[in-house]
Amino acid sequence: MESVRWRDSIAGYLYLLPALFVLMAFHFIPIFYALYISMFNWRILQGPFVGIANYTAALTNPDFWDSLKVTVYYAGGVVIISIVLSVLIGYALTQRIRGRSIYRLVYFLPYITPVVAAALVFRWIFHAQYGILNYVLGLVGIPAQQWLLEPRGIVELMLLPIGIAPPGWAVGPSLALVSIIIFTVWHSIGFGVVVVMAGLSNIPSEVYDAARIDGAGPWQMMRRITLPLLSPTLFFLMVVSTIGAFQSFSSVYIMTDPVHGGPLGTTRNATMYIFQNFFEFTRLGYASAVAFLLFFVVLGLTLLQVKVIGPRVHYQ
Amino acid sequence: MSGSWMLHVPLVIGAVITLFPFYWMMTTAFKGIEEASAFPPTFWPTQLVWDNFPRAWQAAPFGRYLVNTVFVALGQTFCVVVSACLAAYAFARVPFRGKNIVFMCFLATMMIPIEVLLVPDFIILKTLGWYDTYLALIVPWATSVFAIFLLRQFFLSLPNELWDAAQIDGCGRFGFLWRIAAPMAKPALVTVGLLSFHGAWNALLWPLIATGSSEMRLLQVGLAAFQSDARVQYHLWMAAAALTMAPMLVIFFFAQRYFIEGASRSGIKG
Numbered sequence: 001m002e003s004v005r006w007r008d009s010i011a012g013y014l015y016l017l018p019a020l021f022v023l024m025a026f027h028f029i030p031i032f033y034a035l036y037i038s039m040f041n042w043r044i045l046q047g048p049f050v051g052i053a054n055y056t057a058a059l060t061n062p063d064f065w066d067s068l069k070v071t072v073y074y075a076g077g078v079v080i081i082s083i084v085l086s087v088l089i090g091y092a093l094t095q096r097i098r099g100r101s102i103y104r105l106v107y108f109l110p111y112i113t114p115v116v117a118a119a120l121v122f123r124w125i126f127h128a129q130y131g132i133l134n135y136v137l138g139l140v141g142i143p144a145q146q147w148l149l150e151p152r153g154i155v156e157l158m159l160l161p162i163g164i165a166p167p168g169w170a171v172g173p174s175l176a177l178v179s180i181i182i183f184t185v186w187h188s189i190g191f192g193v194v195v196v197m198a199g200l201s202n203i204p205s206e207v208y209d210a211a212r213i214d215g216a217g218p219w220q221m222m223r224r225i226t227l228p229l230l231s232p233t234l235f236f237l238m239v240v241s242t243i244g245a246f247q248s249f250s251s252v253y254i255m256t257d258p259v260h261g262g263p264l265g266t267t268r269n270a271t272m273y274i275f276q277n278f279f280e281f282t283r284l285g286y287a288s289a290v291a292f293l294l295f296f297v298v299l300g301l302t303l304l305q306v307k308v309i310g311p312r313v314h315y316q
Numbered sequence: 317m318s319g320s321w322m323l324h325v326p327l328v329i330g331a332v333i334t335l336f337p338f339y340w341m342m343t344t345a346f347k348g349i350e351e352a353s354a355f356p357p358t359f360w361p362t363q364l365v366w367d368n369f370p371r372a373w374q375a376a377p378f379g380r381y382l383v384n385t386v387f388v389a390l391g392q393t394f395c396v397v398v399s400a401c402l403a404a405y406a407f408a409r410v411p412f413r414g415k416n417i418v419f420m421c422f423l424a425t426m427m428i429p430i431e432v433l434l435v436p437d438f439i440i441l442k443t444l445g446w447y448d449t450y451l452a453l454i455v456p457w458a459t460s461v462f463a464i465f466l467l468r469q470f471f472l473s474l475p476n477e478l479w480d481a482a483q484i485d486g487c488g489r490f491g492f493l494w495r496i497a498a499p500m501a502k503p504a505l506v507t508v509g510l511l512s513f514h515g516a517w518n519a520l521l522w523p524l525i526a527t528g529s530s531e532m533r534l535l536q537v538g539l540a541a542f543q544s545d546a547r548v549q550y551h552l553w554m555a556a557a558a559l560t561m562a563p564m565l566v567i568f569f570f571a572q573r574y575f576i577e578g579a580s581r582s583g584i585k586g
Binding site for chain 1 (some may be wrong): 320323324326328330331333334335338340341344352353354355356357366395398399400402403405406410411412413414415418420422425427428430431432433434435436437438439455456457458459461464465489514517518520521524525535536537539540543547550553555556557558560561563565568572575576579580581582
């Protein structure tokens with residue numbers, strides 16, 4: 001008996017070997033290696049040990065906090081807008097209407113396009129001088145905007161016509177960052193729609209039948225049945241898109257000037273900040289420290305979501 | 317009937333907005349340089365300039381980039397499918413020691429943001445002498461925990477009777493995987509394969525760091541470099557964007573149900 005289990009164990013690890021090797025060598029061990037690197041003044045080569053100096057340097061650097069603020073604005077915008085639109089579109093597409101599969105195909109299409117190529121197209125659409133967006137908005141009387149070149153906050157710009165200048169902390173994300181958020185929502189909405197559709201199709205129709213017999217209206221059914229029973233799906237979408245948004249890089253790299261972090265650095269997100277410190281300034285130790293700080297933020301945020309929102313999720 | 321219009325109107329507006337960037341990419345790609353930067357813009361090219369596509373393609377070594385990308389994407393896909401299939405089978409069907417702990421560790425690696433891995437993986441590649449090679453592009457991403465998770469679910473759903481019957485017929489553990497379980501998992505394997513091909517085709521951050529020479533460049537990196545080279549030539553950018561997008565769109569057209577299946581599966585039991 002004992003020897004059989006032993007043979008099984010060897011067999012099990014033999015099957016695991018290829019995956020285990022890749023994960024160990026390039027994903028698991030590197031975390032500890034990164035921690036080690038982050039405690040050195042590591043340029044191209046390993047320098048002297050500096051302890052937590054890289055961490056304190058990051059925490060006292062306004063550029064780090066700015067990049068974190070950009071990341072939080074970006075993640076918040078993308079996650080909230082994507083989830084609301086995914087629910088609306090996904091709900092509409094699970095009703096008995098014609099052409100459902102065509103709609104689903106259309107909304108999913110952007111998701112499979114390479115981000116670099118698609119972001120390039122949006123850069124052209126958002127072009128301040130020749131862009132089609134300014135032209136179309138001009139037709140309905142909205143003045144031309146600088147879009148990806150605009151460092152001013154969205155709240156500031158919206159309050160401009162009525163002559164109110166909001167205080168510095170309330171100007172909101174720059175219009176350049178908002179433009180990137182719009183792009184990301186366009187690009188990722190198909191994923192959310194498909195996930196919501198799968199979640200909705202898991203709700204048994206008997207629940208709706210019973211509610212109808214009890215005289216529930218469409219709004220009540222949405223509030224009391226659909227949304228609660230869909231909450232595990234929405235919770236999953238929220239966690240996954242938050243983690244994804246914190247790692248976003250390609251769109252920012254393509255749509256705004258990567259060297260200056262967009263207009264006045266207002267689109268330099270945390271990933272970009274790490275990339276620059278690593279790739280351009282070859283401050284490998286510092287980049288690793290910032291990456292760890294970001295890791296803790298993502299981890300904390302995920303735990304917060306699980307602790308605060310998790311208990312409100314209804315599992316069937 | 318009147319109710320369905322309430323849905324169709326916003327859905328059509330949404331669909332038009334969703335498709336517009338594709339339309340705008342294509343029409344710009346066919347315009348001449350002056351018409352492309354005309355304001356107000358024209359919604360349809362006065363004359364279709366087919367020449368933009370070969371010009372964009374030759375403006376940078378895109379042919380080389382394409383070969384690199386296809387090779388890396390296929391290599392990565394093959395590795396992911398094989399390694400994930402083997403690992404998933406072990407997790408689902410082999411009673412080995414420490415299975416739960418190892419599985420939890422696997423899942424935990426999904427939480428690691430790529431930013432944390434950039435520096436250490438870069439140094440590891442340099443030390444191995446893999447920097448600027450195909451190995452650097454393929455091996456670090458040669459497995460996928462999501463793929464393992466997806467395939468494990470499938471292997472768990474196979475009835476035990478199947479295994480018992482195969483054993484009576486003298487089928488060993490690997491024979492069962494090779495001849496029965498894997499062929500039955502074909503749709504799941506295709507989904508996993510397409511997702512990793514798609515991931516490899518789209519990657520930017522890792523190829524940017526793992527390679528340096530133009531000979532090793534992938535399409536998306538090449539496109540990103542192209543846009544900083546050829547300033548203001550929007551018609552050529554759009555032509556290049558369309559060309560690098562095209563293979564993915566063709567694959568999606570023929571295999572859309574696998575892509576959509578992959579996305580909707582990711583939400584179940586997340």
